[in-house]
Amino acid sequence: MLLTLIDGQEPAPNVLALAHSLDLPVEAVLHVTSDGADADDADDVAGHLTDELAKQGVATLHLIRHELLAGYAPEAFGEALAQLVAHLRPAAVLAAGTDRGTEIMAHAAARARLPLATNCVAVTGGDPWLLTRARGGGMLLEEAELTAPVKLATVAQGAAAPADAQAVDNCAVREFVPELLPELARTRVVERTAGRGGITLATAPVIVSGGRGVGSAEGYAVLEELAALLGGAVGCSRVATNNGWRPHSDQVGLTGTKVAPDLYIACGISGATQHWVGCTDSKAILAVNTDPEAPMVARATYAVIGDVHEVLPAVVAEIRARSS
Amino acid sequence: MEILVCVKRVPAPGAKVPLSADSREIDTRHLGFTIGPHEECAVEEAVRLVAGHGGQVTVLAVGPPEAEEQLRYALAMGADRGVLVETGPAELDPEATAAAIAQAVHTVTDGAPPFDLVLFGDSSADAGHYQVGIRVAAELGLPIVGGIKGIEVGDGLRLRREVPDGAELYELPLPAAAAVREGLNLPRYPNLPGRLRARKASLRTIAFEPPVGGLRKLRLRQPADDRAETVLLGQGAAAAPAVVDVLEELGVV
Ligand SMILES: Cc1cc2nc3c(=O)[nH]c(=O)nc-3n(C[C@H](O)[C@H](O)[C@H](O)COP(=O)(O)OP(=O)(O)OC[C@H]3O[C@@H](n4cnc5c(N)ncnc54)[C@H](O)[C@@H]3O)c2cc1C
Numbered sequence: 001m002l003l004t005l006i007d008g009q010e011p012a013p014n015v016l017a018l019a020h021s022l023d024l025p026v027e028a029v030l031h032v033t034s035d036g037a038d039a040d041d042a043d044d045v046a047g048h049l050t051d052e053l054a055k056q057g058v059a060t061l062h063l064i065r066h067e068l069l070a071g072y073a074p075e076a077f078g079e080a081l082a083q084l085v086a087h088l089r090p091a092a093v094l095a096a097g098t099d100r101g102t103e104i105m106a107h108a109a110a111r112a113r114l115p116l117a118t119n120c121v122a123v124t125g126g127d128p129w130l131l132t133r134a135r136g137g138g139m140l141l142e143e144a145e146l147t148a149p150v151k152l153a154t155v156a157q158g159a160a161a162p163a164d165a166q167a168v169d170n171c172a173v174r175e176f177v178p179e180l181l182p183e184l185a186r187t188r189v190v191e192r193t194a195g196r197g198g199i200t201l202a203t204a205p206v207i208v209s210g211g212r213g214v215g216s217a218e219g220y221a222v223l224e225e226l227a228a229l230l231g232g233a234v235g236c237s238r239v240a241t242n243n244g245w246r247p248h249s250d251q252v253g254l255t256g257t258k259v260a261p262d263l264y265i266a267c268g269i270s271g272a273t274q275h276w277v278g279c280t281d282s283k284a285i286l287a288v289n290t291d292p293e294a295p296m297v298a299r300a301t302y303a304v305i306g307d308v309h310e311v312l313p314a315v316v317a318e319i320r321a322r323s324s
Numbered sequence: 325m326e327i328l329v330c331v332k333r334v335p336a337p338g339a340k341v342p343l344s345a346d347s348r349e350i351d352t353r354h355l356g357f358t359i360g361p362h363e364e365c366a367v368e369e370a371v372r373l374v375a376g377h378g379g380q381v382t383v384l385a386v387g388p389p390e391a392e393e394q395l396r397y398a399l400a401m402g403a404d405r406g407v408l409v410e411t412g413p414a415e416l417d418p419e420a421t422a423a424a425i426a427q428a429v430h431t432v433t434d435g436a437p438p439f440d441l442v443l444f445g446d447s448s449a450d451a452g453h454y455q456v457g458i459r460v461a462a463e464l465g466l467p468i469v470g471g472i473k474g475i476e477v478g479d480g481l482r483l484r485r486e487v488p489d490g491a492e493l494y495e496l497p498l499p500a501a502a503a504v505r506e507g508l509n510l511p512r513y514p515n516l517p518g519r520l521r522a523r524k525a526s527l528r529t530i531a532f533e534p535p536v537g538g539l540r541k542l543r544l545r546q547p548a549d550d551r552a553e554t555v556l557l558g559q560g561a562a563a564a565p566a567v568v569d570v571l572e573e574l575g576v577v
Binding site: 078114270274298301314317 | 340343362418419449450451458462467468471487490494496497537538539540549551558561567568574576
């Protein structure tokens with residue numbers, strides 16, 4: 001049997017697809033609190049989930065229930081999962097390679113003293129597993145062998161197309177109550193603040209991104225102007241961040257944000273791999289660069305060879321001319 | 325305040341990551357190396373915390389002898405002591421790396437004050453296993469939260485991290501650990517006195533025989549690059565009409 005970790009209200013399609021490809025019965029696990037009103041909410045979520053899971057060919061949902069599992073507490077979630085694993089002895093546990101999915105799995109792996117393969121894009125079952133995982137945010141792929149009594153892995157975002165799983169009649173709920181020491185709640189979220197809303201790098205349909213070629217903090221004014229006209233956001237390279245031209249929250253790439261807009265406009269950005277992995281999922285890329293040999297130009301969908309500060313003002317003027 | 329920062333020596337390739345002939349490793353013969361950007365922020369934060377609260381910063385790297393370069397860089401940024409856990413040229417799996425760090429922590433705190441705070445990068449820039457900090461913290465019995473972009477020290481530790489729909493705040497009792505992300509601060513460039521001090525500083529070297537972990541790397545390969553040929557829209561300002569045609573075609577204007 002193979003367990004899939006559910007974090008949130010829906011099973012992750014890429015995790016279920018990979019799980020079903022391994023020819024083992026697939027079950028699911030969800031952490032819920034036994035505390036007060038939140039416990040009722042959790043039962044609502046579980047009720048909705050079982051319908052969805054049955055459609056996706058999952059016949060059992062394990063609910064790990066404990067009062068310390070209110071809100072989010074990484075250590076308690078990980079320890080609880082490790083205890084369920086010890087109890088059920090599944091062949092494997094798969095989770096989404098999100099920040100939280102990875103965090104819970106790493107805590108569980110550390111406590112169960114099991115290896116963990118993160119960001120897998122493909123797995124061939126058997127013993128050992130042969131797997132392919134993304135390194136450096138996708139800069140390279142690594143083929144590796146995973147040898148363990150229970151195989152723990154996270155699935156890279158976007159990996160594996162959703163499979164057409166054979167639906168089952170119903171998904172039964174099994175409760176599991178872990179033994180958790182109160183001190184495990186020491187890492188618990190004490191306060192949550194909502195985002196500022198508005199357009200972010202993660203949601204913007206267009207990103208106008210600037211690198212060293214923009215030349216200065218003031219040089220971004222024309223990128224801001226174009227982004228505003230297109231209902232988009234401004235991004236940047238690490239050189240811009242390191243020079244103090246832009247805040248790090250604008251940085252696209254390996255150690256910044258991974259983006260996937262309809263259009264990514266890369267202005268004065270050379271296209272180093274660490275930047276490229278952050279924008280490669282864009283539907284289209286337009287490079288504006290003085291250097292026709294720049295890697296970003298070679299890999300972009302469209303390119304203009306020229307100075308950012310000549311090309312962008314002309315594009316802004318053209319858009320305004322056409323809309324008036 | 326005694327702070328330990330764990331840093332990794334990682335290659336800094338350009339537009340493509342070159343591979344060795346047998347595809348087992350990155351061909352680093354022509355590459356520079358750096359401290360992972362997340363860990364560089366961890367060093368900066370530690371140096372600032374110690375400037376405000378007193379104490380010492382120890383930096384630790386697990387890796388080949390050449391990782392001395394990254395330790396000296398961290399010393400030049402203002403760290404006080406460097407520890408190299410020498411494990412040879414082969415890449416370790418994350419369980420072995422964590423075991424090396426945990427053992428080294430026991431060694432360097434033997435007869436010395438324990439660490440109040442242990443900092444890691446959220447994930448290494450090359451292998452990206454996302455778990456070494458958590459494994460070390462579990463081994464040392466320390467609470468840990470990852471993805472941290474804000475640290476405040478008071479009676480305990482206040483840690484802030486960004487999540488898809490906002491931010492989360494954690495309050496941990498000390499001693500504690502945190503895995504941080506770039507953006508926590510803007511790391512300084514080492515100044516000349518710092519560099520001179522770092523060059524002369526002596527590093528402590530600890531040998532470690534890595535255990536064999538359950539995750540074994542077989543080979544590396546480049547991801548497929550199946551993008552079509554670039555469409556050139558023109559040169560300079562004259563390309564603007566062609567650019568706006570494309571924007572209209574894509575439905576983004
Ligand atoms: C571990 C690690 C992690 C990293 N993470 C990231 C990351 O998350 N994000 C990131 O971006 N980088 C990251 N980097 C840095 C990365 O390797 C590059 O150094 C960086 O992306 C280069 O930024 P750039 O393209 O702006 O600058 P450069 O590489 O210097 O390129 C500038 C480009 O601008 C062009 N240009 C110059 N003047 C003009 C002009 N007037 N008009 C038009 N074009 C012009 C040039 O032809 C050139 O192509 C990381 C590096 C390492 C080692």
